[in-house]
Amino acid sequence: MKKNNLIVPEGTRDLIFDECAVKREVESRFKRLFESRGYSEVITPGIEFYDVFTGKARYFQQEQLYKLVDSKNRLLVLRADNTLPIARLVATRYRESIFPLKVFYNQNIFLANPKNSGKDDEISQCGIEIIGGDIRKSDIEALSIAVEAMKASACGNFRFEIGNSQIFDGLVKLLEISEDEIEEIRAVIDGKNYPALNSILDDYGQNEVTSALRVLPSLFGDGGVFEKAEKLMQWKFAQEAIEMLKNTFLFLEGLGISNQITVDFGLVSRKNYYTGLIFKAYAENYGSPILSGGRYDNLISDFGFSVPAVGFGLNIGAICMIELSKSSRAKVKVPDAIVFSENEMDADIILYCNNLANKDFIVENSVLPTLEQTLEYAKRRGIAQVHIMDRNKVQVLEIEE
């Protein structure tokens, strides 16, 4: 039988040298940002019960989840999302804590993609969740942290996108149609599939609601779309939702990213997931969002504790890819010196290394048998100095490039 002991599963990868150094460096930037704004980190298990991810609303398709069984034959899944486990955590262990709660996470999720699609099955994500608090104030807080995160990501000229799921949800409610029919319309608006949208809506007659829905996916762009939206949708709920987006837009302009904002009235969320503000950020030359988030006021109540929340996640893998593609400078630190002694039982060599390391020197203790091999090793790795210890004496050799 063929053994698969020399390869990794599709959609996963080993990270070595710069790939690894860049990832840790990028993660530490976000950790610093979130901690400096009062967020505390949570770590949830890598495996969870299947039921956590397939609650009332069934946010995930069975096919997307990596499954295992426990000793009692109960179905487990590899963590497929960061927000749902945090929702579970809030509804249970945080229930009695001080609200609003500001948490961040930095951990991987696992999604099973169709084979040979070239998509990652293991995705490294970090992000924040704000649970409780005033709705508008926490929306704005999440957005401003998201903008800071995009600046910290150093992805260059990013584009920030905002939408409000209440517009679509309010419109379809007026149609008084079944859940399945709503999902059908949602999918085609999400895909900006105008021909399919038109043919579906033909079944619901010509009225103000269907004509608004027809235009919805094309209502995106800069601040100019607000006027069109206001004329098109005169219902109270829509006017309120438009007003909210407009204020959000103005707030973002105030943050100094005025030419980088898109409003998209056609942003609809996965089934019932987001309940208000939705936002995403894109970077040049990367084919999907780098950041995505929004308000999810019903999610935690699925776990029996009703509290509003907002948050976003960043795709760390994508940010690292962009970082690695733009700079060729090595991120892995080369030691400043390597220390060699003929006598391997010499404790002084360790004291000597400790001493150098305390002075912010990167120092490597040679584990090679001979000085000759140590010199050769230093040369190949670009280590500038070889320190040779002989009893209490140290001789420093400078290695030429």
Add this chain to the structure above:
Amino acid sequence: MKKKVLIALTKGRLEKDTTVLFKKMGFDISQLENKGRKLILSIPSQNIDVVLAKAADVITYVEHGVCDMGIVGKDTISEMGGSFFEISDLGFGRCHFALAGKKGIDFYKGYGVKTIATKYPNVARSFFQSKKMDVEIIKIEGSVELAPLLSLSQGIVDIVETGTTLNENGLEVKEFISDISARLIVNTASMKLKQERISEIKQLMEANL
């Protein structure tokens, strides 16, 4: 300077129709007409590069964002799925998916599980799923019409244009499944990053259909 846009174009019949469309749009198509063996061709003065690819690859390139836009048949979109914007029905390359079987035989008769031969297993599966029917699906790469003739399957799910091939082989359409035509698809990030340019191209295309 206009923002650079990469358009993936399905090789073969759609390529010819699209070239005609580009010409009507006032694009300089000299490179497309004399392409030799080049796979990336440019439309001068528009800052557009055209990539020639097989239908399924057009979707892959657009989904990954290495091409901003693509022109591909609805048949391939239905089979492959994926996440991208499908913003326009270009109208050409029109045909449809249908279930076909031997002439004069009621396909749905009897309780046995039916076998279906097709190049489009996902399309076939979701069609029968919507009918709440369990069927066995066999993927065929070439002329699917052979399968019922050789009694490999009772029916086929395939693209039907005029029905001539079916007719000449003693087969007939049993049921219409869905319409097919060329579609304009766009990568979700490109749509936001290059909105003006993409809307401009889309409008120009629609005005010249």
